Amino acid sequence: MQHDPDTAAASRQKPHQASVLAAVALGGGIGAVARHAASRAWPTAMDAFPWTTLCVNVVGCALIGILMVTVTETGRRVPPLVRPFLGTGVLGGFTTFSTYAVDVQHLIERGHPATALTYLAGTLAAALAAVWLASAATRKALGVPV
């Protein structure tokens, strides 16, 4: 055990800020492209319920639950760029809050307040349920004490 690491040891353990930024950027680009692919594969009509964005956000929330338990709660050594690349980058870039907010706004503006409210509340409830269930299931599967 090293209680007072010298700077060389510390810099070996902690990735350089530039490599973290590069990992986040690369992951963010991949995540955004994956989200765009989903919206191309399952396009949503103008006044319809935005199912594709809802599914993208809920899947991303489930995956971050799995990732964060695996990376931060198991005590295993995980390469230091895994979390910035997969969590902040890929999943952060895959899920979107701005499209969610603007889609709610458009539904209201175009005269569909009930759909807007259902989408607003439904995404929030499904996203929170997804991250909660996925992290709980991952703890159980990996034998992490709750």
Place this chain on the structure above:
Amino acid sequence: MTWLLVLAGGMLGAPLRYLTDRAVQARHATGFPWGTFTANMAGSVLLGFLTGAALSSHALLFLGTGLCGALTTYSTFSYETLALARGGAGLQAAANALGSVLAGLGAAYVGLTLAQAF
């Protein structure tokens, strides 16, 4: 071409969110996720503005789908809300969840109003 625009926007938006989060979280001592909140509000104002402005579809793919999409996040938002709740800060978790959603909608309206004013 469209894929490259989304890729480039995403490669800008995600590190911008990371840097925003670091800068904001370093400036307060509470456990509240103001960093993600700030990034989500900024992205919602900007996307509201972009959709209200008459932009080309290429500009929208780069700035809207790519940059705003990656600047904002639902996964970190929901994970941080769950972490607050699990840590016993149920009230803060509820405030983050409801506050973000309502403020995000307000932010989209601010952006749209700005676009209409120009």
